[in-house]
Amino acid sequence: MESVKQIIRDIPDFPKEGIIFKDITPLLGDPVAFQKTINSLKDRYADKPVDAVVGVEARGFIFASALAYALGTGMIMVRKPGKLPYKTFQETYSLEYGTDTVEIHQDALRSGQNIIVIDDVLATGGTLSATLDLIQKNFENINILEAVFLIELDFLKGREKLKDTPIYSMIHY
Ligand code: AMP
Numbered sequence: 001m002e003s004v005k006q007i008i009r010d011i012p013d014f015p016k017e018g019i020i021f022k023d024i025t026p027l028l029g030d031p032v033a034f035q036k037t038i039n040s041l042k043d044r045y046a047d048k049p050v051d052a053v054v055g056v057e058a059r060g061f062i063f064a065s066a067l068a069y070a071l072g073t074g075m076i077m078v079r080k081p082g083k084l085p086y087k088t089f090q091e092t093y094s095l096e097y098g099t100d101t102v103e104i105h106q107d108a109l110r111s112g113q114n115i116i117v118i119d120d121v122l123a124t125g126g127t128l129s130a131t132l133d134l135i136q137k138n139f140e141n142i143n144i145l146e147a148v149f150l151i152e153l154d155f156l157k158g159r160e161k162l163k164d165t166p167i168y169s170m171i172h173y
Contacts, residue, residue: 004033005171042070051113059120076108078131089138093130102130111141122149125158
């Protein structure tokens with residue numbers, strides 16, 4: 001994954017001062033790096049009983065849909081509020097200032113399913129922790145095989161928020 005890591009671009013002070021934004025657009029635009037990333041995930045899960053890949057809006061959708069296609073599973077969307085058209089479950093979580101909410105369709109998952117949850121970056125862990133709560137509180141008997149990230153920002157210790165869920169990050173900073 002070293003060659004993939006090289007292609008991720010740092011954008012200082014975006015979207016606000018003090019944040020170094022990990023820009024994955026050069027990776028997505030590079031056919032070799034993008035295919036390598038998805039193939040590596042495909043190899044990891046090919047012999048696991050995955051029923052669905054859950055992607056977190058918005059960049060998580062890119063990896064979730066490519067991986068779901070590669071594995072031959074369904075792809076489920078966890079979205080920001082007000083975007084999903086059918087009945088939803090919701091989970092609200094705290095940000096540095098204020099709150100945010102994630103939503104999922106009430107019929108998105110079925111009892112007994114094995115899933116992977118994927119997002120591009122694990123930073124503070126707030127989004128993924130809310131996503132895991134959203135799934136675990138509202139659906140019975142769902143086995144979260146792993147929470148998967150393209151990038152983990154180790155110094156933010158987001159993994160501590162994700163408690164018992166196994167975590168796999170392809171690239172660490
Ligand atoms: P968090 O809830 O703090 O783990 O991060 C939430 C979301 O913000 C993730 O889905 C990332 O897409 C995005 N994000 C946070 N920090 C960064 C960063 N430094 N570079 C790129 N995306 C980020």
